[in-house]
Amino acid sequence: MRTQAIVSVLAALALVLASPTPRASHVVHEKRVAPPPQWTRTRRLASNVVLPVRVGLAQRNTDKLEDMLMDIAHPNSANYGKHWSPSRIAATFAPAPESIGTVRGWLEDSGVHSSRIRLSPSRGWIDFNATAQELEELIGAEYHVYTHESGAEHISCDSYSVPKHVQPHIEIITPTLHFDAKVVSSDPPILPGASRNLGQPGVGVTPKTTGRVKGVKAELANCDKMITPDCLRALYNVNYKPIAIHKNSYGIVEYTPQAFLQSDLDMFFTNFSKSLVGTSPTLVSIDGGVVQTQNQSFGFNGESDLDLQYGMALVAPQPVTLYQAGDLPQGASFNNLLDALDKSYCTFEGGDDPNQDGIYPDPLPGGFAGPESCGIVTPANVISTSYASDEADLTPFYATRQCNEYGKLGLMGVTILYSSGDQGVAGNGGRCLNPDGSQTKNGTRFNPLFPAVCPFVTAVGATQVNPNATVNDPESACEQVIFSGGGFSNFFARPKFQEAAVTRFLRDHPPPFTSAQFNTSASRGFPDLSANGANYVIAVDGEFALVFGTSASSPVVGAILTLINDARLAIGKRPIGFINPTIYSDFFNGAFNDITTGGNQGCGTPGFTSAPGWDPVTGLGTPNFPKLLERWLLLP
Numbered sequence: 001m002r003t004q005a006i007v008s009v010l011a012a013l014a015l016v017l018a019s020p021t022p023r024a025s026h027v028v029h030e031k032r033v034a035p036p037p038q039w040t041r042t043r044r045l046a047s048n049v050v051l052p053v054r055v056g057l058a059q060r061n062t063d064k065l066e067d068m069l070m071d072i073a074h075p076n077s078a079n080y081g082k083h084w085s086p087s088r089i090a091a092t093f094a095p096a097p098e099s100i101g102t103v104r105g106w107l108e109d110s111g112v113h114s115s116r117i118r119l120s121p122s123r124g125w126i127d128f129n130a131t132a133q134e135l136e137e138l139i140g141a142e143y144h145v146y147t148h149e150s151g152a153e154h155i156s157c158d159s160y161s162v163p164k165h166v167q168p169h170i171e172i173i174t175p176t177l178h179f180d181a182k183v184v185s186s187d188p189p190i191l192p193g194a195s196r197n198l199g200q201p202g203v204g205v206t207p208k209t210t211g212r213v214k215g216v217k218a219e220l221a222n223c224d225k226m227i228t229p230d231c232l233r234a235l236y237n238v239n240y241k242p243i244a245i246h247k248n249s250y251g252i253v254e255y256t257p258q259a260f261l262q263s264d265l266d267m268f269f270t271n272f273s274k275s276l277v278g279t280s281p282t283l284v285s286i287d288g289g290v291v292q293t294q295n296q297s298f299g300f301n302g303e304s305d306l307d308l309q310y311g312m313a314l315v316a317p318q319p320v321t322l323y324q325a326g327d328l329p330q331g332a333s334f335n336n337l338l339d340a341l342d343k344s345y346c347t348f349e350g351g352d353d354p355n356q357d358g359i360y361p362d363p364l365p366g367g368f369a370g371p372e373s374c375g376i377v378t379p380a381n382v383i384s385t386s387y388a389s390d391e392a393d394l395t396p397f398y399a400t401r402q403c404n405e406y407g408k409l410g411l412m413g414v415t416i417l418y419s420s421g422d423q424g425v426a427g428n429g430g431r432c433l434n435p436d437g438s439q440t441k442n443g444t445r446f447n448p449l450f451p452a453v454c455p456f457v458t459a460v461g462a463t464q465v466n467p468n469a470t471v472n473d474p475e476s477a478c479e480q481v482i483f484s485g486g487g488f489s490n491f492f493a494r495p496k497f498q499e500a501a502v503t504r505f506l507r508d509h510p511p512p513f514t515s516a517q518f519n520t521s522a523s524r525g526f527p528d529l530s531a532n533g534a535n536y537v538i539a540v541d542g543e544f545a546l547v548f549g550t551s552a553s554s555p556v557v558g559a560i561l562t563l564i565n566d567a568r569l570a571i572g573k574r575p576i577g578f579i580n581p582t583i584y585s586d587f588f589n590g591a592f593n594d595i596t597t598g599g600n601q602g603c604g605t606p607g608f609t610s611a612p613g614w615d616p617v618t619g620l621g622t623p624n625f626p627k628l629l630e631r632w633l634l635l636p
């Protein structure tokens with residue numbers, strides 16, 4: 001049996017283990033206070049389980065990433081729009097030889113023979129297999145099996161340490177205490193009975209529905225009760241037909257088993273975008289991503305149907321690319337997407353961490369047999385994702401490593417949009433933070449979402465047409481069914497581009513909260529902007545239903561930015577790329593419809609309140625297409 005074979009390999013590994021490294025010189029590198037919600041520690045991990053260990057090396061120049069982005073994305077910069085090539089990015093951020101040498105030296109001195117150690121082609125990771133016992137001694141950790149409410153299992157430790165002289169040379173070690181992304185079942189199982197597709201990005205952030213559309217006519221007079229593509233065009237003054245579609249691209253990300261149904265798209269297009277009937281998105285399958293039709297329900301189809309119906313209708317005839325990530329048995333994580341978009345992010349020879357990332361080729365029955373998708377596609381000019389996890393589920397080092405990768409895509413000229421969450425100041429499932437950092441429904445500290453808190457993505461919040469108001473009246477923050485995710489990060493410092501805007505908000509409209517509720521020490525505020533997120537008519541599973549969420553807002557903003565790229569590409573300019581330094585600049589003053597009413601309640605509070613200027617509910621406001629277009633056409 002395969003399981004047994006593994007055990008004997010382990011016994012051999014254990015023999016080569018030298019005496020444990022003295023703990024005295026070690027410093028704690030990462031620790032967590034509590035497992036993520038719904039996970040309970042159930043038992044000690046058997047000491048002979050083999051773990052695929054990866055050491056993420058410190059990259060050079062990540063401390064300058066924000067300045068590099070300001071240099072190419074701030075309208076006042078002479079280098080505005082001069083995006084970087086992938087090779088320049090790889091060369092700029094590759095770890096220093098000294099980091100590789102120091103980590104290797106530590107491992108070899110600790111008894112990990114050099115023949116067991118591999119360096120990734122991108123030089124970003126050092127990799128070796130070790131038994132749980134060996135790893136525990138190496139990094140001063142204790143591994144346990146954690147069980148999810150659903151029965152899924154995951155291995156994790158609560159903290160780990162490394163020698164003091166090694167610490168500056170590493171970012172993260174996995175598998176350690178990160179719960180991001182997914183739970184994998186593998187064959188032979190690392191953990192018998194581990195289940196599937198859990199803990200994927202987006203669990204808990206699907207759009208919300210009030211069910212079937214009843215009795216209201218979809219027309220401009222009814223946009224307070226029913227949003228259609230025409231309502232959005234009217235709200236944001238979008239009157240533009242793409243002309244540079246062969247030069248342009250717009251990508252929408254979905255994670256398997258979430259899938260669109262062509263019959264739903266056609267049903268929607270028949271009513272709201274006739275020219276698209278019969279049209280599908282262009283599928284880019286990442287790590288065996290498939291559009292499954294086996295299981296159909298709002299939970300399986302709602303997000304994809306929503307994102308594609310609105311994304312496609314608003315940019316027609318511009319084709320839309322669907323990044324469908326993950327095969328049926330395993331699904332995928334944000335990291336699989338990043339691997340596919342940027343080769344320099346891939347780990348050695350397809351060796352992601354099986355506790356975090358889908359592993360390809362997938363050994364499971366029906367799994368994707370191809371190699372891991374690594375740098376397979378040139379990223380689309382704009383990429384919208386309506387999935388998120390709680391920042392508190394991750395560690396700062398882990399989130400930072402991934403956030404920096406979004407920054408690198410920004411340097412390449414890609415606009416990355418993420419929905420900001422649907423629970424106001426609370427996290428997924430309405431959970432909030434306790435003083436010790438654990439998450440429960442009765443927690444009182446606000447619980448921001450990742451990746452929205454990453455300064456290098458553009459976070460999109462939600463607004464609504466007020467009851468009985470028209471598309472010509474100002475919108476409010478969304479207060480129907482969902483509340484716009486917003487607030488302040490506990491990990492990321494406030495980026496320069498939003499410093500003035502956020503300071504102005506805190507000074508002129510001081511929120512009635514203290515550091516007991518949110519991070520008051522100059523951290524990243526989100527969202528950056530917003531768009532309608534209430535009462536969308538979508539066709540799902542053969543019916544018209546109403547849906548709500550920042551899940552709707554993000555693809556709509558993505559569509560509007562795609563139209564702006566079209567106009568720029570048509571006159572030989574480059575795509576707008578990373579937009580945050582641009583949209584917060586003085587040059588863009590007045591280019592958004594400022595939202596000044598409504599709040600984002602959560603954690604037993606009314607949440608923050610919208611106010612003139614930027615606010616942590618609706619950001620800078622909703623797009624005013626003609627004004628944005630005019631300004632972006634003036635930029636080089």
Ligand SMILES: *[C@@H]1O[C@H](CO)[C@@H](O)[C@H](O)[C@H]1NC(C)=O
Nearest residue numbers: 052116117118127128129351
């Ligand atoms: C770890 O073990 C797996 C399974 O035997 C093997 O495929 C992989 O190449 C090993 N990794 C390293 C770095 O030796």
Ligand SMILES: *[C@@H]1O[C@H](CO)[C@@H](O)[C@H](O)[C@H]1NC(C)=O
Nearest residue numbers: 213216217218270271537544
């Ligand atoms: C879709 O079109 C049909 C036929 O015109 C109409 O009866 C139906 O009310 C429309 N549905 C919506 C949600 O507008």
Ligand SMILES: *[C@@H]1O[C@H](CO)[C@@H](O)[C@H](O)[C@H]1NC(C)=O
Nearest residue numbers: 197257292293294295296328
């Ligand atoms: C569909 O549902 C069945 C029964 O719940 C399940 O066994 C199967 O794995 C599901 N398929 C997908 C693609 O999620």
Ligand SMILES: *[C@@H]1O[C@H](CO)[C@@H](O)[C@H](O)[C@H]1NC(C)=O
Nearest residue numbers: 037434439440441442443444
């Ligand atoms: C909060 O809820 C948890 C269960 O989720 C419970 O154990 C705890 O006692 C509650 N705390 C307070 C202060 O009510």
Ligand SMILES: *[C@@H]1O[C@H](CO)[C@@H](O)[C@H](O)[C@H]1NC(C)=O
Nearest residue numbers: 224225465466467468469470
């Ligand atoms: C909207 O108008 C209807 C009918 O005129 C009225 O019954 C309802 O109270 C109004 N709602 C609000 C929030 O003003």
Ligand SMILES: *[C@@H]1O[C@H](CO)[C@@H](O)[C@H](O)[C@H]1NC(C)=O
Nearest residue numbers: 490491492493494519522523
């Ligand atoms: C507040 O955010 C900063 C980053 O700006 C972080 O270093 C700090 O730990 C955060 N404080 C709390 C209490 O989470």
